[in-house]
Amino acid sequence: MNPVLKAEDVRKSYGRHQVLRGVDLTVAPGQLVAVVGENGAGKSTLLNCLAGTLVADHGRIDLNGTLGHCPQEPVLSGSLTVEQHLRYFAAAYRLSTMDSGVRLVEQLGYTGFLGTPAADLSGGTRQKLNLTLALLHEPDVLLLDEPYQGFDWETYLRFWDLVRDLRTGGTAIVIITHLVFEQDRFDTLADLTDGRLTARAEIGSTHA
Amino acid sequence: MPDLATPRPRYGQFTTALRFAVRNQTRNRLAGILLVAFVPVWYLLMQNLVGHQTLSFRLFATGTVLTVDGGRLTLISAGLNSLTLIVGFAVFDAIRKALAFDRRLVFAGYWQHALITAKTLAVTLIAAAVAGYGALVLLAFWRPAPTAWLAILAGYTVITLTYGAFGLLLGVLVRGDLEGFFLIIMGGLLDTFLQNPLGNPLANKPVLQWFPSFGPMQFAVGGAFGHTALWGHLALGLVWTAGFALAGLVIFRIRTRGRRQVSRSLPVVPREVAG
Numbered sequence: 001m002n003p004v005l006k007a008e009d010v011r012k013s014y015g016r017h018q019v020l021r022g023v024d025l026t027v028a029p030g031q032l033v034a035v036v037g038e039n040g041a042g043k044s045t046l047l048n049c050l051a052g053t054l055v056a057d058h059g060r061i062d063l064n065g066t067l068g069h070c071p072q073e074p075v076l077s078g079s080l081t082v083e084q085h086l087r088y089f090a091a092a093y094r095l096s097t098m099d100s101g102v103r104l105v106e107q108l109g110y111t112g113f114l115g116t117p118a119a120d121l122s123g124g125t126r127q128k129l130n131l132t133l134a135l136l137h138e139p140d141v142l143l144l145d146e147p148y149q150g151f152d153w154e155t156y157l158r159f160w161d162l163v164r165d166l167r168t169g170g171t172a173i174v175i176i177t178h179l180v181f182e183q184d185r186f187d188t189l190a191d192l193t194d195g196r197l198t199a200r201a202e203i204g205s206t207h208a
Numbered sequence: 209m210p211d212l213a214t215p216r217p218r219y220g221q222f223t224t225a226l227r228f229a230v231r232n233q234t235r236n237r238l239a240g241i242l243l244v245a246f247v248p249v250w251y252l253l254m255q256n257l258v259g260h261q262t263l264s265f266r267l268f269a270t271g272t273v274l275t276v277d278g279g280r281l282t283l284i285s286a287g288l289n290s291l292t293l294i295v296g297f298a299v300f301d302a303i304r305k306a307l308a309f310d311r312r313l314v315f316a317g318y319w320q321h322a323l324i325t326a327k328t329l330a331v332t333l334i335a336a337a338v339a340g341y342g343a344l345v346l347l348a349f350w351r352p353a354p355t356a357w358l359a360i361l362a363g364y365t366v367i368t369l370t371y372g373a374f375g376l377l378l379g380v381l382v383r384g385d386l387e388g389f390f391l392i393i394m395g396g397l398l399d400t401f402l403q404n405p406l407g408n409p410l411a412n413k414p415v416l417q418w419f420p421s422f423g424p425m426q427f428a429v430g431g432a433f434g435h436t437a438l439w440g441h442l443a444l445g446l447v448w449t450a451g452f453a454l455a456g457l458v459i460f461r462i463r464t465r466g467r468r469q470v471s472r473s474l475p476v477v478p479r480e481v482a483g
Contacts, residue, residue: 053315069315077309079235080228091224092316133316 001028002064004172005050005141010059011195012045019045020056021195027141027172032163032185035176036200037192043176044072046192047145050174065140072145072176074130078119082110082129085118086136093137104132107162109155124150131159138169145176160185218319225318225326232302233334239298247290247342251349254286255279263405266412267430269438276433278406280350284360284428285404288367288421291342292400295335296371296378296392303327303379303460304388311464320464324457327376331453335372339364352432359431363424366445370420371396373449377456380463400425420448 005027012020019042027033037043048054050061051069076085086101105111108128113121118129127150134142148156163173163185175186183189189200234240263278314320343361352360375392382388403425405411416422423444430438 051315053311071312075308075312077228077232077306079232084228084231088224088228088313089316091221092313092318094218094221094317133312137316 003027004029004063004065005174006060006062007050008060010046010049010056010061012042012049012054012056018195020049023059023192023195023197025050025174025190025197027174029140029170029172030167031172031187032167033172033174033188033190034180034186035174035190035192035197036180037178039178041192042195043178043192044145046197047143047174047176051143063141066137068134068137068139068142070131070134070142070144070147072149074118074126076118076126076129076133079117081115081117082121083114085129085133089133089136095137100138101132101136104135104162108132108158124152124155127151128155135162135166138166138171140171142166142171142173143176144173146178147175218322221319221322222326225322226329229323229326229330230333232306233298233330236298236301239294239301242290242294242297243338243341246294247287248345248348250286250290251283251345254282255349258282258406264412265405265429265433267434267436267438268414268417268426269430269441270434270436272434273412274429274433276429280352280432281429282404282406283346283350284363284432285400285406285425287342287346287360287364288403288425288428289396289400291338291364291368292371292396292421293393295338295368296375296396297389298334299331299372299375300379300382300388300392301375301385303376303456304382304385307380307460307463310460314464320461323464324460327460328453328457331372331376332369335368336365339368342368355435356432359437360428362431362442363428363445366427366442366449367400367421367424370424370445370449370452373452373456374420377452377459380456380459420445423448 003026005025007023007025010020010023011018023046035043035046045054049056051067053069080088082105086098086105090098090101105114108131110125110128113125118126121129127147131144131147134144148159151159166173180186180189190197191200258279261278263276263281265274265276265281266272267274310323313323339361342364343357346360347357371392374395378388378391382391399419399421402408402416402419403411403421423441426441427438427445430436430441
């Protein structure tokens with residue numbers, strides 16, 4: 001199966017500090033990959049390079065399909081309500097309806113906040129909206145940076161239900177995290193150490 | 209499933225962007241309070257401080273030196289002064305806060321031109337509304353002839369447009385709140401204060417021509433006291449507006465554009481994660 005995302009020899013430095021020293025990553029449709037690393041290992045730098053929001057110094061990144069990117073810090077507009085965010089991003093993705101957004105809000109369990117401005121949302125609900133905006137268009141590749149920070153247990157479980165549904169639909173998912181609680185949820189765990197990505201284990205099948 | 213087979217036309221993004229840009233611009237409560245409370249108080253204060261002493265004001269287009277009521281001249285100057293600060297502050301705050309969000313929208317597929325056009329139009333609408341409000345409040349302190357009032361309104365509109373564009377430029381250029389507020393306050397105060405001959409020995413000197421409020425002040429005073437319409441000076445104010453807006457929008461475009469180093473549908477050899 002052809003990969004939907006392939007990175008080759010990606011390097012990135014900040015001044016003299018080399019953060020990424022040649023990262024290779026290949027992700028197949030429906031695959032769930034965790035990129036694990038300590039604080040400051042360069043996980044967010046890698047994800048931003050993959051997402052195209054940061055220019056790598058060297059290397060090649062090929063994307064075969066649509067992309068959804070959920071940054072670590074929610075990027076929202078404080079004055080707009082949840083529903084207005086959905087409308088704005090439906091326009092960005094050129095969707096003719098808001099159905100997918102409303103469905104995601106129901107699935108993540110924050111329907112009661114549709115009319116609430118983002119500035120008045122709790123940290124966890126802001127994170128849910130942050131995730132929803134990356135998912136509205138059902139992308140082929142989803143890049144998530146510490147997506148479940150601030151989630152309570154119920155939301156954490158709902159998140160994994162959502163991941164399961166997305167993978168069933170063929171979406172490949174790359175999750176950046178500094179802690180992996182349940183390794184068997186992932187197809188692949190890759191450690192980002194000394195600026196390079198090393199496969200830790202092949203855990204399950206593509207659709208575990 | 210989202211309806212991806214028949215994507216919505218791209219021009220539809222403009223109306224959505226305009227609606228939310230106007231909403232963003234009008235959500236600044238402090239700017240709203242300043243507009244409602246500060247403008248009339250500032251008019252009142254300046255009028256009472258100055259009284260009705262006589263001042264000389266040079267119209268540079270004609271070389272005429274007008275002898276005017278200092279209190280009324282200061283009312284015009286106070287309007288320019290307060291409105292520049294409020295519009296500059298409101299636009300700067302809204303643009304700066306929305307920049308990361310706008311960038312995310314563009315990365316998600318939002319048409320940059322739709323966002324840029326919507327922001328330009330939103331700033332124009334806000335600036336015109338604030339200018340209209342300032343000119344209306346002025347009527348509580350002074351009832352000039354209709355043409356004189358229209359000249360003041362035109363001067364107010366151009367200076368609010370200029371400082372709206374200045375706020376936009378700072379919003380995409382300056383990293384912190386403090387730097388932006390400082391530049392707007394210092395710039396606005398210096399610029400508008402220098403145009404008033406009251407207590408300013410530099411007033412009526414050619415050096416004033418190099419400040420943004422020179423054109424609008426000349427037009428407003430010429431229309432209010434000299435029965436003349438100095439269109440060239442009004443246009444000069446619009447040149448400042450265009451300069452600030454152009455610089456701001458170019459930087460906005462650069463700071464929100466995609467930097468993707470990605471090629472699509474490239475045939476590659478599949479492999480798993482490798483070290």
